[in-house]
Amino acid sequence: MKITLVAGARPNFMKIAPIIHEIKKQQDQGTAISYRLVHTGQHYDKNLSDTFFDELNIPAPHTNLEVKSGSQATQTGAIMVGFERELQEHPCDLVLVVGDVTSTMACTIVAKKAHIKVAHVEAGIRSGDLKMPEEINRMVTDSITDYFFTTSQKATTYLQSAGHLEEHIFFVGNVMIDTLLHNIKRLRKPEFWEKLALSEKSYFVLTLHRPSNVDALEDFSILLKKIVAKAKGAPIIFPVHPRTQKILKDAQLSFENLHYVAPQGYLSFIYLVKNAKAILTDSGGITEEASVLNVPCLTFRNSTERPETLRLGTNKLVGNDPLKIDVAFDTLDQGNWQQSQEIPKWDGKAATRIIATLLKLYGN
Known part of the structure; x- marks a missing residue:
């Protein structure tokens, strides 16, 4: 099974990282699965892109479309042109997109027009605010996606009510929390911590x-x-x-x-x-x-x-x-802020569920 993973902006990297780690784990066990990581270059500041690959222990992308900044239309068009060429040169069985950035929507459209199935991680979430570019990206992406991986039961219910097949919707949890829990003991103080005299719970x-x-x-x-x-x-x-x-x-x-x-x-x-x-x-x-x-x-x-x-x-x-x-x-x-409770399936195992589901779908 060949998967093309798409990363476009800072949040995407944290969502892609645990998926790559799980693919590597499956490879080590002899499973016939491989991936190609495509960075669209939607964010090009080093601290918003390259640094994350180093810190999250994932390899550099196989290719960078180097789209960089521009208007919504300019960026969308450039991503689509670059990703179409990518899929022509490197065919795959599945394109996996994450989140709701411009790259998510643009690469989904290109894949579907190339008759390649798409899986959307973080599918089904909605703000109801059409002034947000991300909301448009979510709506377009989910309207043509083949497999939906959701972070909550509410997102799952929304997709079901929208008419998507229940057997294509999978409540797996939150891959961003996978990354958070995996790295919680590796956190480090920023360089300016002492200079600004920061201390815990004081800023x-x-x-x-x-x-x-x-x-x-x-x-x-x-x-x-x-x-x-x-x-x-x-x-x-x-x-x-x-x-x-x-x-x-x-x-x-x-x-x-x-x-x-x-x-x-x-x-x-x-x-x-x-x-x-x-x-x-x-x-x-x-x-x-x-x-x-x-x-x-x-x-x-x-x-x-x-x-x-x-x-x-x-x-x-x-x-x-x-x-x-x-x-x-x-x-x-006043110290009366609401305290966090356990959120279902935000347990650090979302990526494991995603890859297990895809392997089952593709007969591995």
Whole structure:
């Protein structure tokens, strides 16, 4: 069985890593399975791509399409052209895509037009917000995918209600949590830890990159000022996403306790998350990691495609609502934040279930 794995952006690498490890494990046992790793180059900052392959102990990709940045349409088109050539030169039995980035959707379309079956890891999740590019990517990908691997029973139920065959939907758990649990004892302090005099549970980690939060300079400035005020002087560590960096330069915002740092490698970033007082974010994946690590998480969005982080995890949606932000910080200061509970199948074995299922489907 030949599988082509697609990685396009930072979250993809953490999701692909345990799948590669499981394939290698099967190979060592004599199973006839192989893979080819395709990096589309959707993120090209070294700390957002190459570093993750080193830290997560997976080999360099077999090829890099080197698409880099551009508009949604430009990036999608470039990925499709490059991936079509890749599949022509290196045929496979199955294309496996993960997550919801542009590469996920673009490579799924190309594979299906080449009559190659597609498996989608993290299928069926929905935010209901069509203003999010990721939501469009999810909808398009799932509409033509052959095999669906879900992180929750809710995602499974959604796919069933959408008319997909039950025998093609598999509730396997969360591969990103596989990576988290596998590396939890390998975490390392970031280089700036001592310089900024950080200590456990005394600082915040901030990540913002969604257009709804950062593209309008005035709104972005108001949100940052609100966050800084509610932090009450505690350090705020802000690893700056490339698309946010330019906006910050234009804003010329400076606060004594807000520290802009370079994008972090996986091991140092999770160290920051694990030891933070709280996470302040508009990311989806970080809410999963924070929940498993039982770290309070404020999400500056009005919806989430990961409702289990609200119900069983440590996540609260505050959007850009000043009142909700105030209430959340007050709850945090009072020590009354909700505690994480066990989330079904987020146990570090999702990749094992995925590969076992594929081997069964393909007769191995």
